[in-house]
Amino acid sequence: MVMFRQLQNIDSAFKHIKSFSVAFLLANVLVVCFGIYMFCRTLHQQSQQVYILYNGKVLSAVAAGRDVYLPVELRDHIKTFHELFFNLSPEDKAIRATVSRSLYLADQSAKKQYxxxxxxxYYNNLISANISQEITVDSIGLALNVQPYTFRCYATQKLVRSSSTVYRRLVSQGQVRDLKVKTDDNPHGFLIQNWEILENRDLPLKF
Incomplete structure (x- = not known):
């Protein structure tokens, strides 16, 4: 009887030891997995950390994916294109120079408008009448749910001549394709396509 109880105690102790060992092993696995996770997370955070040398000082910055700044880049690309295309001086070489720069940002639809x-x-009239033309982009609507991205641009044109100033409302629309490649002539790496002018009319004179 005593022998039987001793065997039971040994069996029970063995089960406890076995359970403790399994629990200890699982705990170690969890600790190791957590350690690997934190290590990978730290590496990822370090990879996002960028150091910039500015005026002899090292500054830290955080690198973010392009998706975070996509709307900002798209609007700036569209705005830059419209400013280059419509900001005109009454001089033939200046007109050709600015319009040529704008055509790097768009496809043949912009060349067709030009x-x-x-x-x-139109350009000869600006030159002969000594009219300078400026544009202010008021707002840009974007649809980012599908590529190429669709946009509509609302702007105000200002035509200045020696005798008067005329304001015009400009509305255009098109699509923007991501070229995946950035160049000096196209720093955002986008291309405007299927661009068309929907509205370009005089606004009432302001008194």
């Missing part, structure tokens, strides 16, 4: 304006004598 050719139409040129054939209609």
């Amino acid at each position: 050719d139409n304006l040129k054939e209609s004598g």
Whole structure:
């Protein structure tokens, strides 16, 4: 009887030791997994840390994915294109220079608009009447749910001549394609396509 009880105690102790060993092993596995997770997380955070040398001082910055700044980059690309295309001086070389720069940011649809304006004598009228043209982009609406991204741009044109100033409302729309490549002439790496002018009319004079 005593022998039987001793065997039971030994068996019970063995089960306890076995359970403790399993629990200890699981705890170690969890600790190791947590350690690996924290190590990977730290590495990822370090990879996002960027150091910039500015005026002899080392500054830290955080690198973020392009998706975070996508709307900002798209709006700046669209704004830059419109400013280059519509900010015009009454001088032929200056017009050709700024419009040429804008055409790096768009496809043949922009070139077609330029050719139409040129054939209609629009640029010659600006030069002969000594009119300078400026544009202010008021707002840009974007649809980011699908590529290429659709946009609509609302802007105000200001045509200044020696005798008067005329304001015009400009509305255009198109799509923006991501080229995945950035260049000096196209720093954002986007291309405007299927661009068209929906509205370009005089606004009432302000008194």
